[in-house]
């Protein structure tokens with residue numbers, strides 16, 4: 001790693017590392033609906049926010065959870081359809097046997 005030359009725009013100290021804090025980003029002042037889990041990168045000296053971005057780990061976790069739930073739901077639907085097929089197969093066999 002090179003010698004840090006970046007300076008905090010607020011306190012003027014050299015910034016060799018930043019701290020991050022979890023924050024929510026939401027659209028508009030009054031929209032409480034869709035908050036995105038985000039990270040604020042702050043100066044370790046004066047805590048000025050240097051930048052904010054969506055939290056990539058939170059996004060990955062949310063996507064994985066959504067995919068897991070979708071796969072589980074689809075697996076349940078497949079199991080239900082298999083049970084219905086087995087039941088229909090049974091009914092057809094019984095009907096054919098009763099005909100003799």
Ligand SMILES: [Zn+2]
Nearest residue numbers: 008011043046
């Ligand atoms: Zn600073």
